[in-house]
Amino acid sequence: MADMPEGSSRDRFLIAADDQFIESGYDRCTIRAIAARAGTSLASLSRNWSGKQELFTEVFRRHFDPIHAAQNAGFDALEASGELSARAVIAAFFGSAMLGEGADVQKSHRIYSLALVDPSEEARVITRQLAEPVRRRVIGLLRQCLPDLNEARFFLAMNVVLGVYIYPLARGERLAGVMGFDLASLDWNEAVGMLADMVCRGIEG
Numbered sequence: 234m235a236d237m238p239e240g241s242s243r244d245r246f247l248i249a250a251d252d253q254f255i256e257s258g259y260d261r262c263t264i265r266a267i268a269a270r271a272g273t274s275l276a277s278l279s280r281n282w283s284g285k286q287e288l289f290t291e292v293f294r295r296h297f298d299p300i301h302a303a304q305n306a307g308f309d310a311l312e313a314s315g316e317l318s319a320r321a322v323i324a325a326f327f328g329s330a331m332l333g334e335g336a337d338v339q340k341s342h343r344i345y346s347l348a349l350v351d352p353s354e355e356a357r358v359i360t361r362q363l364a365e366p367v368r369r370r371v372i373g374l375l376r377q378c379l380p381d382l383n384e385a386r387f388f389l390a391m392n393v394v395l396g397v398y399i400y401p402l403a404r405g406e407r408l409a410g411v412m413g414f415d416l417a418s419l420d421w422n423e424a425v426g427m428l429a430d431m432v433c434r435g436i437e438g
Contacts, residue, residue, distance in 0.1 A: 243281050245271040250292045251344055258347075259289065259356035290359050293348050296341045297363045303329035304367050308374060319378040319437060324429040326371050327398055346402030368395075379436065390436035397432050 249271035253262045264285055268275050282288040307325030311317055348360050372391060382390060401424075409416040 242271070242273040242277045245273055246277050246281070246288075247292060247295065249273075250288060251340065254289070254292065255340075255343060255347065259351045259353040262289075264288070286355055286359065289356070293344070293359055293363060296345045296348070297360075299341070300329055300345055301363075301367045305370070308370060311374075317374065317378055319375055320429050320433045322371065322374045322378060323394060323432055324425055326394070327428055328425045342402055346399050349399055350403050382436075393436055394432055397428055401428070 246267060249267045250262065253267050253270055257266075262285070264275060264278050267288075268277060271277070278284075278288065282291070304326060307329055308322070311321055311325060348356060349364065351357070351360070371394070375391070375394065376387065379387060379390065406416055408414075
């Protein structure tokens with residue numbers, strides 16, 4: 234295709250899979266449509282991946298791994314400082330996925346968030362494996378910071394944290410359209426702090 238960046242057929246297949254996933258979601262992505270979008274043959278799949286699930290394991294991993302590495306680095310720094318607080322943990326968790334400039338970074342964040350909320354069971358199998366270590370870590374850190382919450386309240390608090398984390402990335406563009414808000418005008422550095430403040434006031438109140 235004319236607008237497909239140059240590179241190996243493998244790279245073109247991965248980029249096309251990114252774009253097809255954003256537009257259609259996991260279940261409606263087909264190998265045939267991805268190959269057509271990439272301007273490559275279906276044989277490219279069999280040379281590189283055994284099937285759709287293996288392909289999307291790599292597609293998702295390319296976007297998940299850098300975000301998770303940044304989150305873990307933030308958590309490591311907090312633990313090393315000895316100054317753990319719920320707000321600091323939440324800001325580190327949010328910031329790693331929301332911050333960054335450039336179309337590629339924004340695209341990566343969008344794929345990441347959409348993958349986490351995709352209803353396909355096969356997609357959930359892939360994302361669960363990729364996201365579980367970081368998810369368990371943030372739960373453990375927040376449990377340390379919020380020892381006085383009973384189990385029910387802590388469970389609901391984690392729903393708030395994870396919901397606030399995912400929704401702006403996965404659905405923020407749609408909400409901005411409904412509200413007539415210029416999403417491009419949002420300073421995500423400030424937004425991360427504001428969201429962390431809002432969440433902490435709610436779960437600690």
